[in-house]
Amino acid sequence: MRPQVIKDLFPEISNDDELIKELIEHCKVQKFKKDDVIIDYGDNIEFVPLVISGLLKIIRQGEDGKELLLYFLGSGMSCAASFSCCMTQKRSEIMAVCEEDTTLLSVPLFYANSWMGTYDSWRNFIINIYDSRLFALIDTIDRIAFAKLDEKLLHYLEDLSTQKATDKLSLSHLQIAQDLNVSRESISRLLKKLESQKVLQLGRNEITLLPQ
DNA sequence: ACATTAAGTGATT
């Protein structure tokens, strides 16, 4: 891992050469494939993942097996929930799944913790991560509580498209339905409607967002 | 060719 890669992705700590040296020295680069489960429900977290490239999906799962999308984690981001787990020694309340092939920089719990005291830049970085994730969470709560399904669906697709940086999304209607916690049929019907409105184009396992 | 999975649809609640 080259220092410059870290500097580019995490501007908050880019001036702290000392910290970056430590990051490279003590942290592991890990590569994952699409659909790999990085953190499972109930796991003990022993590292904090910094996303170098790719995309993670953070999901909350209910007892009945239903899942709910909390937010996406793109490159330059990190999972606030994993910090919580580290700090409080609790088991994971969430699940992290690779939405595409993903590279992580894994910060061992010990260092993530002790750097909070030794590096201002690290502490600020963590606080920023918390802030951004909390904001993302409030945003999704708003949508779950107040938005109509068609708005949720559109936002979901647009969000995913921005995060992945493509207009061509490879996913099934079932996937979307599970992320949004609704039935597959309603998604299919809504997508059909959006297609006729020329908002998008449907294919098998593929949705293409059309420029408006 | 057959099985499996994805998607479309109408009816019912």
Add this chain to the structure above:
DNA sequence: AATCACTTAATGT
């Protein structure tokens, strides 16, 4: 909007 039942279409083996 959910569930069900069923059809059609695409894909995998």
